[in-house]
Amino acid sequence: MIEAQLGVAPQPAPPVNRAHAAKVIVKLEVREVVKELADKVQYMFWTFGGNVPGPMIRVRKGDTVELHLMNHPDNAMPHNIDLHAVTGPGGGAASTFTAPGHQTQFTFTALNEGVYIYHCATAPVGMHIANGMYGLIVVEPESGYTVVDREYYVVQSEFYTHGAFREPGLQPFDMQRAINEDPAYVVFNGRDGALIGDRALPANVGEKVRLFLGNGGPNLISSFHVIGEIFDNVFPEGGTVANHQVQTTVIPAGGSAIVEFALQVPGTFILVDHSIFRAFNKGALGMLKVSGPENKQIYSGLEVDEVYLAERSAKATEALKGSKDGGDSLEARMARGKAVYMGTCSTCHQLEGQGLASVFPPLAKSDFLMADKQRSIHTVLAGLQGPVEVNGQTYNNVMPPLANFTDHEIADVLSFVRNSFGNQGEAVNDAEVAAVRAELKQPAAAGHP
Amino acid sequence: MAPVPGGSYAAFYPVKGEAPQPVAPFWLDLQPVTNAEFLAFVREHERWRRSRVPRLFAEAAYLSSWAGDLELGPDAEPAQPVTFVSWFAASAYCKSVGKRLPTEAEWELAANPASDDPLALDEIARRTLAFYARPRGKLPRAGDTPPNAHGLHDLHGVIWEWVADWNASLALADNRQDRDPENDAFCGGAAAGASDPESYATFMRFAFRGSLEATYALHHLGFRCARSTPP
Amino acid sequence: MIRRSALAVLVLGLTHACDAETEHAPEAHHVHREIAGGDMTGLSLYQLEGDWVAAGAESAPLASLRGSPVLLLLFYGTCDYACPLLVHDLQRVDGLLSATAREQVRFALVSFDPEHDTPERLAAYAREQGLAPPRWRLLHGSPEQVRELAATVGVRYRPTGTGQFSHTMRIVLLDRDGVPVQHWDGLERPLEPIAAAVTAVAETR
Numbered sequence: 001m002i003e004a005q006l007g008v009a010p011q012p013a014p015p016v017n018r019a020h021a022a023k024v025i026v027k028l029e030v031r032e033v034v035k036e037l038a039d040k041v042q043y044m045f046w047t048f049g050g051n052v053p054g055p056m057i058r059v060r061k062g063d064t065v066e067l068h069l070m071n072h073p074d075n076a077m078p079h080n081i082d083l084h085a086v087t088g089p090g091g092g093a094a095s096t097f098t099a100p101g102h103q104t105q106f107t108f109t110a111l112n113e114g115v116y117i118y119h120c121a122t123a124p125v126g127m128h129i130a131n132g133m134y135g136l137i138v139v140e141p142e143s144g145y146t147v148v149d150r151e152y153y154v155v156q157s158e159f160y161t162h163g164a165f166r167e168p169g170l171q172p173f174d175m176q177r178a179i180n181e182d183p184a185y186v187v188f189n190g191r192d193g194a195l196i197g198d199r200a201l202p203a204n205v206g207e208k209v210r211l212f213l214g215n216g217g218p219n220l221i222s223s224f225h226v227i228g229e230i231f232d233n234v235f236p237e238g239g240t241v242a243n244h245q246v247q248t249t250v251i252p253a254g255g256s257a258i259v260e261f262a263l264q265v266p267g268t269f270i271l272v273d274h275s276i277f278r279a280f281n282k283g284a285l286g287m288l289k290v291s292g293p294e295n296k297q298i299y300s301g302l303e304v305d306e307v308y309l310a311e312r313s314a315k316a317t318e319a320l321k322g323s324k325d326g327g328d329s330l331e332a333r334m335a336r337g338k339a340v341y342m343g344t345c346s347t348c349h350q351l352e353g354q355g356l357a358s359v360f361p362p363l364a365k366s367d368f369l370m371a372d373k374q375r376s377i378h379t380v381l382a383g384l385q386g387p388v389e390v391n392g393q394t395y396n397n398v399m400p401p402l403a404n405f406t407d408h409e410i411a412d413v414l415s416f417v418r419n420s421f422g423n424q425g426e427a428v429n430d431a432e433v434a435a436v437r438a439e440l441k442q443p444a445a446a447g448h449p
Numbered sequence: 450m451a452p453v454p455g456g457s458y459a460a461f462y463p464v465k466g467e468a469p470q471p472v473a474p475f476w477l478d479l480q481p482v483t484n485a486e487f488l489a490f491v492r493e494h495e496r497w498r499r500s501r502v503p504r505l506f507a508e509a510a511y512l513s514s515w516a517g518d519l520e521l522g523p524d525a526e527p528a529q530p531v532t533f534v535s536w537f538a539a540s541a542y543c544k545s546v547g548k549r550l551p552t553e554a555e556w557e558l559a560a561n562p563a564s565d566d567p568l569a570l571d572e573i574a575r576r577t578l579a580f581y582a583r584p585r586g587k588l589p590r591a592g593d594t595p596p597n598a599h600g601l602h603d604l605h606g607v608i609w610e611w612v613a614d615w616n617a618s619l620a621l622a623d624n625r626q627d628r629d630p631e632n633d634a635f636c637g638g639a640a641a642g643a644s645d646p647e648s649y650a651t652f653m654r655f656a657f658r659g660s661l662e663a664t665y666a667l668h669h670l671g672f673r674c675a676r677s678t679p680p
Numbered sequence: 681m682i683r684r685s686a687l688a689v690l691v692l693g694l695t696h697a698c699d700a701e702t703e704h705a706p707e708a709h710h711v712h713r714e715i716a717g718g719d720m721t722g723l724s725l726y727q728l729e730g731d732w733v734a735a736g737a738e739s740a741p742l743a744s745l746r747g748s749p750v751l752l753l754l755f756y757g758t759c760d761y762a763c764p765l766l767v768h769d770l771q772r773v774d775g776l777l778s779a780t781a782r783e784q785v786r787f788a789l790v791s792f793d794p795e796h797d798t799p800e801r802l803a804a805y806a807r808e809q810g811l812a813p814p815r816w817r818l819l820h821g822s823p824e825q826v827r828e829l830a831a832t833v834g835v836r837y838r839p840t841g842t843g844q845f846s847h848t849m850r851i852v853l854l855d856r857d858g859v860p861v862q863h864w865d866g867l868e869r870p871l872e873p874i875a876a877a878v879t880a881v882a883e884t885r
Contacts (some may be wrong), residue, residue, distance in 0.1 A: 078660030
């Protein structure tokens with residue numbers, strides 16, 4: 001007789017590692033407990049073992065499982081359990097109806113291998129499930145699962161509250177929303193943020209990972225995807241037939257899946273329900289943080305970040321074509337600089353240099369622009385971010401570097417703006433731009449796009 | 450006590466062929482029986498004291514919130530509803546004061562006054578569900594919640610209450626089989642489905658009754674008494 | 681359907697009910713309590729008071745069954761489906777008993793429907809079915825008494841309003857002290873185990 005070692009999510013129960021069937025004792029205690037559903041949001045959860053999801057049970061095909069269900073005396077409700085791995089009336093529910101302060105027991109043989117949901121089936125069943133009473137029982141095949149480096153246990157489910165997503169306070173169950181299948185929360189492992197930040201799932205480059213996935217529902221189907229990864233193996237619905245090279249797999253409500261994938265590069269890989277508003281607006285988002293050496297060939301990271309002019313680039317090129325000659329007089333520079341300005345700078349600073357209130361600072365009569373010529377050259381070459389005060393207003397946006405313009409073009413456009421839109425000041429020459437560029441240790445301009 | 454008009458009671462889990470039953474007018478306690486009242490009862494009736502009661506009539510948790518046979522102690526205030534009492538004990542108490550337990554039909558009629566106002570019924574459901582969403586704090590004093598249309602307090606969201614015929618509830622342990630009228634767990638058929646599947650508060654009450662045995666003494670289960678004639 | 685698969689569990693539940701609570705008491709109850717009882721005699725049905733009357737209208741308190749192994753059945757006279765089958769089961773069990781057991785055992789039948797099943801009607805029923813006293817005892821009590829007796833043995837019943845009742849189909853074995861030792865639910869189950877259990881009680885003094 002063996003007492004089962006249960007797994008508390010996200011940790012799985014350990015592999016069975018046994019060559020023969022055995023009698024296994026499983027003890028589950030039902031607790032009704034108030035916990036956080038999200039930051040500053042509390043909910044009265046009905047749980048197996050004090051957590052949502054309930055613990056993972058892991059046995060071997062052919063095992064005889066003696067299941068004890070205890071209902072804590074402080075609970076107000078009767079409870080029972082239906083395990084989808086059980087062949088028998090109600091999956092055990094008919095034999096485990098337990099009043100608070102009492103316990104029941106029944107025994108079953110795990111006839112079928114697979115990954116199965118268990119849940120409470122006491123009337124009203126929808127409410128018992130909606131309050132968090134579900135978990136997974138894994139029945140390993142006789143030969144066990146192939147060894148992997150890391151296993152995790154993740155269950156998606158919904159919560160139906162009176163209040164909106166992340167509305168603070170103790171939130172009661174909202175029956176009408178549940179009937180309407182309109183959850184406020186769709187989450188992994190029982191709360192918004194269960195697998196985020198310092199609760200993210202750790203792993204390392206080079207590891208093979210297996211996720212035991214469940215969907216407690218009560219209502220929604222999950223379209224499970226890990227951003228940045230492809231599942232090498234999927235056992236859809238927790239069955240025995242493997243699928244391969246899968247991006248997104250469906251987990252039925254009251255169902256399960258196993259996904260396996262190998263990690264080749266480091267980074268944070270986001271687990272989502274790809275019904276995507278659930279991920280960003282209801283909490284169906286988790287993280288797998290993978291550490292280890294980079295592999296630029298598989299994933300290079302950001303290589304280029306430049307301005308893209310789209311249809312304006314044609315105008316700019318044309319304008320420049322017309323102003324190749326003219327020399328370096330202010331007049332010539334103004335003409336050429338205007339072309340550059342209209343083709344590029346006006347996108348943000350607008351056609352009259354007026355900028356966009358609160359977004360892009362004006363160049364027209366700009367105290368910031370005119371106060372420091374060196375700084376204005378630096379700004380065009382290296383970009384500018386962070387708060388700046390222009391004409392008494394604060395702006396905090398990002399000006400991209402325009403280092404791909406030549407020294408000649410930058411001198412032209414700066415000469416233009418410093419003498420337009422109500423500004424009056426010195427022109428800028430090529431050598432001044434070159435000097436700042438050298439200080440910035442930038443390569444010579446490659447030419448504009 | 451307050452008078453409750455009679456009426457017709459349609460069972461929540463009727464068996465096949467069961468018609469609504471007429472309920473005669475009756476009288477019901479305004480609030481649950483308190484620790485103080487039950488203490489007076491066990492002072493006079495020794496066999497119902499915690500150390501004396503036969504196991505046939507109450508399980509080991511009987512009056513476990515009290516400090517002793519005749520001592521309430523810090524976990525059982527005199528004005529709080531008495532809990533951890535079995536059905537036998539509750540029946541014996543009511544009999545000792547010339548009353549009886551209400552039947553399920555009487556209790557349900559008293560707790561759900563007929564109303565043309567659907568909002569009033571929604572309000573009861575909402576309050577009950579909100580209660581079950583709150584953490585299990587201390588029991589309020591009996592009579593502390595606002596009275597309903599019959600002037601009765603505490604019928605929803607305070608404690609579960611025994612009824613005389615709690616074992617007439619044939620809700621099955623696994624209620625997903627409820628829709629099967631041929632179910633032969635019971636001669637005569639089990640309940641052919643709940644009459645109002647959207648009434649979650651009522652579901653919970655009937656599920657609770659279905660999980661009981663007469664000897665059970667539970668943390669959130671108490672009672673009040675009824676009479677067929679004026680007190 | 682609650683049938684064989686539930687039998688073992690229910691038996692387990694019944695015989696372990698008392699001990700299980702005391703075992704788990706320290707964890708389950710955070711308030712201090714004195715553990716009362718635990719001794720088997722506290723479970724005797726003969727602690728129930730009430731004026732029961734037998735089919736022949738003579739007074740027959742439950743305690744008058746003390747000293748015999750008893751098979752108890754709750755039924756009602758106008759039941760046309762399960763009850764006749766259950767009564768028949770009891771008669772067949774009788775036929776399987778050892779001589780010692782047959783001499784000692786008593787069959788107690790209690791009606792859910794005392795209004796209809798008066799002592800006279802019960803006597804007529806007994807005659808029709810061949811249920812002869814003193815071994816067969818058909819008992820009449822008030823509705824409150826019947827509700828109470830049913831509650832002690834976990835039998836649920838409800839009138840359907842047409843004179844019929846929906847009820848748990850259960851046979852209960854009581855030992856000589858009136859303590860329930862085992863019960864069997866439903867129909868169409870093997871009867872040998874029941875006979876064996878009765879014999880076991882009869883043969884222990």
